[in-house]
Amino acid sequence: MYELKKLSRVYPKGRGKVAALSGVDLEIPDGEFITVQGLTGHGKTTFLLMLGALDKPTSGKIIFDGKDLGAMPESQLVDVRAQNFGFIFQNYNLLPTLNAEENVEAALVPLGIPTAERRARSIAALTEVGLGDRVGHFPSEMSGGEQQRVAIARALVKEPKVILADEPTGNLDEVTSLEIVALMEKLWKQRGMTLVLVTHDTKVARRAPRTAVITKGKLTMRDNRAPKVITQGPPGAAKPAGAPKPA
Amino acid sequence: MYFRYLGRELRRRARSAALVAIGLALGVGLVITVTSYAAGVKAAQGQVLSSLYGVGTDLTVTKAATAGPGGGFRFSGTPSSSAQAGQSFAQDHLTSAAGLTTISASDVTSISKLKGVAGATGALALNSVHITGTFTGGFGPGASASAKATPTPTPTPTATATASASPSASSSGFGISTFSVDGIDPTEPGLGLLSGPNIASGASVVGEWFTDVQSSNASDQTLALVSSAYAKQNSLKAGSTVTISSTSFTVLGVVSVTETDGADIYISLSEAQSLTGDTGDVNTIYVTADTSNGISTVQTEIQKALPSVTVTSASDEASNISGSLSTASNLANSLGLGLSIAVLAAAFVLAVLLTIASVTRRVREFGTLKAIGWHSRRIVGQVMGETLVQGIIGGAVGIGLGVIGAFAVTKISGPLTATVGATGLGSSAPSGFGGGGGFGGGGGGFFGGASPGAFSSARSGFARTFAASNHSVTLHMTAPLSLEVFGVAAGLAIVGAIIAGAIGGWRAARLQPAVALRRVE
Ligand SMILES: Nc1ncnc2c1ncn2[C@@H]1O[C@H](COP(=O)(O)OP(=O)(O)O)[C@@H](O)[C@H]1O
Ligand SMILES: [Mg+2]
Numbered sequence: 188m189y190e191l192k193k194l195s196r197v198y199p200k201g202r203g204k205v206a207a208l209s210g211v212d213l214e215i216p217d218g219e220f221i222t223v224q225g226l227t228g229h230g231k232t233t234f235l236l237m238l239g240a241l242d243k244p245t246s247g248k249i250i251f252d253g254k255d256l257g258a259m260p261e262s263q264l265v266d267v268r269a270q271n272f273g274f275i276f277q278n279y280n281l282l283p284t285l286n287a288e289e290n291v292e293a294a295l296v297p298l299g300i301p302t303a304e305r306r307a308r309s310i311a312a313l314t315e316v317g318l319g320d321r322v323g324h325f326p327s328e329m330s331g332g333e334q335q336r337v338a339i340a341r342a343l344v345k346e347p348k349v350i351l352a353d354e355p356t357g358n359l360d361e362v363t364s365l366e367i368v369a370l371m372e373k374l375w376k377q378r379g380m381t382l383v384l385v386t387h388d389t390k391v392a393r394r395a396p397r398t399a400v401i402t403k404g405k406l407t408m409r410d411n412r413a414p415k416v417i418t419q420g421p422p423g424a425a426k427p428a429g430a431p432k433p434a
Numbered sequence: 435m436y437f438r439y440l441g442r443e444l445r446r447r448a449r450s451a452a453l454v455a456i457g458l459a460l461g462v463g464l465v466i467t468v469t470s471y472a473a474g475v476k477a478a479q480g481q482v483l484s485s486l487y488g489v490g491t492d493l494t495v496t497k498a499a500t501a502g503p504g505g506g507f508r509f510s511g512t513p514s515s516s517a518q519a520g521q522s523f524a525q526d527h528l529t530s531a532a533g534l535t536t537i538s539a540s541d542v543t544s545i546s547k548l549k550g551v552a553g554a555t556g557a558l559a560l561n562s563v564h565i566t567g568t569f570t571g572g573f574g575p576g577a578s579a580s581a582k583a584t585p586t587p588t589p590t591p592t593a594t595a596t597a598s599a600s601p602s603a604s605s606s607g608f609g610i611s612t613f614s615v616d617g618i619d620p621t622e623p624g625l626g627l628l629s630g631p632n633i634a635s636g637a638s639v640v641g642e643w644f645t646d647v648q649s650s651n652a653s654d655q656t657l658a659l660v661s662s663a664y665a666k667q668n669s670l671k672a673g674s675t676v677t678i679s680s681t682s683f684t685v686l687g688v689v690s691v692t693e694t695d696g697a698d699i700y701i702s703l704s705e706a707q708s709l710t711g712d713t714g715d716v717n718t719i720y721v722t723a724d725t726s727n728g729i730s731t732v733q734t735e736i737q738k739a740l741p742s743v744t745v746t747s748a749s750d751e752a753s754n755i756s757g758s759l760s761t762a763s764n765l766a767n768s769l770g771l772g773l774s775i776a777v778l779a780a781a782f783v784l785a786v787l788l789t790i791a792s793v794t795r796r797v798r799e800f801g802t803l804k805a806i807g808w809h810s811r812r813i814v815g816q817v818m819g820e821t822l823v824q825g826i827i828g829g830a831v832g833i834g835l836g837v838i839g840a841f842a843v844t845k846i847s848g849p850l851t852a853t854v855g856a857t858g859l860g861s862s863a864p865s866g867f868g869g870g871g872g873f874g875g876g877g878g879g880f881f882g883g884a885s886p887g888a889f890s891s892a893r894s895g896f897a898r899t900f901a902a903s904n905h906s907v908t909l910h911m912t913a914p915l916s917l918e919v920f921g922v923a924a925g926l927a928i929v930g931a932i933i934a935g936a937i938g939g940w941r942a943a944r945l946q947p948a949v950a951l952r953r954v955e
Contacts, residue, residue, distance in 0.1 A: 232952065241805055242948040262809070269807020276951065280802040284442035289435065296435055297807040305435075341806065 188381075189215040189238065194247035195404075196233050207233035209404040211247070215383070217348065220375050222392040223385040225401035231385045232353055234401060238383055239272045239351045240264045252348075269297040273342030275352035275371075279334040281326040281341075287313055288322040291341045298345060312340035316370060332363035336370070343374055349381040350374075356386065368394065440819045447792060454785045454821070454934070455828040458927040461778035462832025465923040467839030468770035470913040474844065475763045477912060492729045494746045495545065495554075495719035495736060499535040525566075528679040528709055531559035531614065536715035541740055542619075545721060548735045550728040555625035556716030558617035558706040559697065562678055566609040613664060615678055616697035617706020617716075620647040626720035628659075628700060632692050635662065639672075639687030646686065647702045655702060658683035662690040664698035679709045762847060781828070782930040789821055789938035800942045801950020814939030818932060825931025829924030836923060840913035849910050 194211040197204050207230045215221060215238075225231045236242040237249050240256045249256045251271070256264065273294070274280075281290045291309035300308070313322050316336040326334055335355055342350050352371065356364035368384075368391050375382040384395065392398045398409040444451045530536060542556040618628055623644040626632075633640055639659065646654040660670050665688045670676065674685040676699055683701055690696070707713050721736065723729045729747055736745045793800070800813050 236948045236951070239805065241951065242946075265804065265807055265809050268805065272805075274802075274805045276802075280798060280805075280951070282439075282799055282802070284446050285439060289438065292435060293439075293803065293808075294806045297809065297812070302435070 188217045188252065189213070190248070190250040191237075192248040192250070194237060194244050194249055196230075196237065196242065197245040206404045208237065208244075208401075208406070211406045213399070213406060213408070215381060217381055218379045219397070220372070220382045220395045221384070222395040222398045223383065223401060224387070224389065224392045224398055230401045230404045230406075233404075234399070234406070235351050235353050235383065235385055238349070239274060240267055265297070269294075270345070271348045273345065273347040273350040275335070275338050275342050275350065275355045277354040277357040279326070279331070279338045279358075281334055281337055283326050286323050286325050287318060287329070287337045287340075290326070290337055291344050294341045294345050308344055309340070312344040313337070315343075315374070316340045330363075331359050332367065335359065335367055339367070339370060339374070343378070343380075346378070347380060349383065352382070352384045354385050354387065356388070356391070364388070364391070436816070436819065439816060440823065443816075443820055444823060450788045450792065451820075451824050454781075454788050454824045454931075455831060457781035457784045458778075458825055458828025458930055459831035459835055461774065461781040461930075462829055462923040462927045463835025463839050464770075464774035464777050465926060466833065466836025466915070466919055467843055467913070468774045469919045469923070470836070470840040470915050471762075471770060471843050471847075472767060473916075473919075474913040477914065479763065492723040492747060493721040493733055493736065495537070495541075495721060495740070495743050496717065496746070497535045497537050497743045499530070525564070526679045527563045527565070528560050528615070529563075530710070530712075530717050531561050534559060534717040536712050536717050537719065537740075537743060539714050539716050541743075542716060542719050544739060545719060545736055548732065548739065550724050550732045550735065552722040552724045553622065553625045554719055554721045555619045555622035556703065557619065557626055557718045557720065558703055558710070558712065558716050559718050560615040560617065560706060560710060562613050562615055564611045613698040615699045615701060615706060617703040618700050619703045619716075620644050625722055627691060627696060628689070629720075634690045634692050636687055636689035640689055643686050643700075653684075655705060656681070656683045657686040657702075659687055659689045659700040660685050661696055661698050662688050681705070681709060778926060778930070781927075782933065785821065785824065785930055785934035786937050789817065789934040790941060792820075793817060793938045793942045796942075797945060797950045800945050801947045804945070804947035805951060810943035813942050814936075817939040817942055818935030821931040821935030821938065822928065825928040826924075828931070829927035832927055833920050833924055836920070837915060840915055844913045 191211050191213040194208060194213075195206060196208040197206050199205075211234070223231050223234060233242065237244060237256075238251075240249075240251070240259075244257045247257075251267070254267070256267070259267070282293065285293065288306065288309045291312055292305045295305040295308060310319070310322055313319055313336075316339050318333060318336050318340065321329065321333065324333075326337070329337065338355075342352075350371070355371070356367050359367060368386075371382065371384065372394065382395075384391070386392050393411045396410070396412055398411055400407050400409055536558075537556070539556050542554050545551060546554040616627060618626065620643075623641070624630065628640050628644075630637065636659070643657060643659050646657050658676055660668075660674075660676065665671065665685075668676075670685050670688070672685055672687050676683050676685060678699065678701070683699070683705075689700070703716070707715060721732065723732045733745045733747055736743070803813055804810070
């Protein structure tokens with residue numbers, strides 16, 4: 188589980204500074220599905236990088252399973268990432284020279300798993316995301332949706348505690364987006380891991396019990412299961428989301 | 435996974451990988467070509483030196499003839515009175531080889547005791563001139579010339595005398611034969627002219643000669659060895675008799691030495707000394723050093739101990755070699771080396787730049803790998819593996835290029851010639867002898883010894899090569915290839931590749947995954 192305490196991340200910008208995240212206090216219990224919403228440039232990716240130990244806070248703390256990620260050296264963080272976090276990116280980030288199976292396998296390489304087992308697990312993961320017949324295909328031979336499925340298989344093949352997805356459907360059409368989100372939800376339900384999903388789409392955001400709304404680096408939590416209270420945070424953040432609801 | 439990833443990556447950017455490999459291959463090929471060429475040139479130089487200098491001798495100690503006694507001999511064909519006209523005469527002159535004066539045999543002992551000296555042996559290099567003829571009289575115009583030459587103790591200007599004498603005097607009736615004689619110390623068979631490595635043929639008869647001459651048997655003292663060339667010329671064989679200064683020697687056998695300046699006849703040192711009356715003297719000392727590194731130290735030591743002598747080493751001789759061999763040597767050493775270093779350096783730079791370019795292009799890829807838990811060292815290993823493969827391919831192709839290059843270079847350069855110049859080597863013949871035809875004169879001295887200084891660093895062996903002022907040798911160029919050179923050259927390519935990989939890998943390792951992942955291409 189995560190504990191975020193007064194977490195801030197300040198980037199230098201020109202002569203000044205920009206607080207991509209400021210004073211975030213949050214707890215995410217194990218196995219929760221959280222969506223993250225916010226306008227472009229308001230700090231969603233920064234938030235996810237913090238959760239994935241890919242970036243360190245400027246101040247405050249991020250504690251994962253009792254470990255202070257901000258205080259750990261990179262060499263140890265690599266291992267934490269290898270074992271616990273599965274990433275899914277907007278632009279898939281598959282390695283272009285490796286085929287689907289090899290891309291998935293790459294996530295098992297740092298764990299010291301023997302080759303045969305790595306292959307078997309990779310093929311099983313690909314089968315789970317519906318690509319059992321595409322294991323030998325290269326990214327360039329697959330559609331965006333298929334590539335994102337490979338990325339999902341890569342994220343889940345090591346059975347991480349947390350899956351972090353940064354706008355995974357941002358480059359996909361509506362139908363494919365729904366399929367991908369449905370797939371992730373299904374896997375979350377089956378496996379009981381923590382799932383943090385950044386999305387622009389309020390419909391998608393509302394599928395999670397809670398949504399973290401980030402506005403100019405400030406985070407507020409919205410409870411999607413309390414229909415009466417639509418907006419909790421600053422008005423700007425949830426404005427478009429309210430529209431279809433009253434019907 | 436490692437090799438699959440590596441191979442795919444190289445295939446993806448095959449062109450840049452090929453460029454790096456070709457660059458390294460060119461560098462390696464050039465290094466191999468130049469090195470083998472230089473080795474060939476060095477071998478050729480060694481061949482020239484050993485033919486001029488003799489194998490197994492590191493240093494030669496001589497003493498240049500100075501004006502005055504010992505610097506040659508004087509001869510006059512002028513009869514003491516005109517009454518002698520028509521009479522025949524025969525004269526034998528046995529002298530120290532041109533330009534050399536004697537050194538006390540005790541110096542041999544003192545040299546052999548110097549630190550770093552493995553051994554030293556003294557030899558007496560002599561020239562015998564045998565003249566027969568009939569006085570023909572007619573001392574008119576020639577007489578003044580001969581008169582001028584004859585009484586001069588050191589007839590430096592004999593050339594003039596001879597030249598002026600020849601046309602005026604009647605030129606009939608002179609027969610001259612010359613040959614060279616070396617007095618060899620029989621107690622040191624392992625050193626000097628007749629030492630094992632210097633013998634091209636006749637080793638067993640040389641061994642026999644050393645044993646016989648060392649014995650106390652009186653008749654064995656007058657045993658001689660003759661060179662194969664001299665034997666052929668004079669139809670000599672084992673058992674023949676040769677006469678040196680009225681003393682008869684029995685030919686024990688025929689020998690040929692590597693050194694071009696071997697003598698015609700070899701006799702024992704003591705015999706040679708008694709023939710010339712130089713008892714207890716030698717005129718050439720052959721010195722072998724303990725180690726090749728110690729040669730120059732020994733050279734200095736000898737010079738210090740015996741300030742008046744000239745100590746010559748093989749490397750002194752090397753600096754006197756000119757001709758296409760010398761050009762080739764300079765080419766291989768300066769231009770070739772510079773060129774191959776430049777090409778290798780360019781290949782290194784190319785490898786580094788292209789590796790950095792590849793890493794920069796793959797920032798997002800490496801960021802992703804870090805995000806999924808790849809350690810920096812694994813990524814560095816991947817990058818270094820990629821460049822290493824390019825280095826190995828470059829090295830292998832480079833060895834092929836080097837072999838072709840070495841072959842081509844021997845074909846293009848063709849046979850080389852080496853010329854040992856007159857500079858200080860004493861190869862220029864004494865002036866009086868230069869125009870051999872001049873002896874027909876009714877008189878006139880010849881062979882008036884060396885003009886002072888002309889043989890300042892003369893060596894007995896070489897000084898005997900009267901024929902020409904320059905000595906040329908034609909050699910067939912080889913470019914020997916060795917596994918060692920292949921190893922070193924290919925190693926350079928691999929080292930270059932590793933350097934490129936390390937630089938590229940370092941950049942990849944330094945990458946912040948967050949920055950990499952934010953990047954949208
Ligand atoms: N490496 C960086 N250097 C400087 N500013 C940055 C850097 N990364 C992000 N930012 C800034 O931080 C803010 C938050 O960015 P980000 O978390 O990517 O927003 P989002 O994902 O919500 O679009 C932006 O204003 C962005 O310009
Ligand atoms: Mg973002």
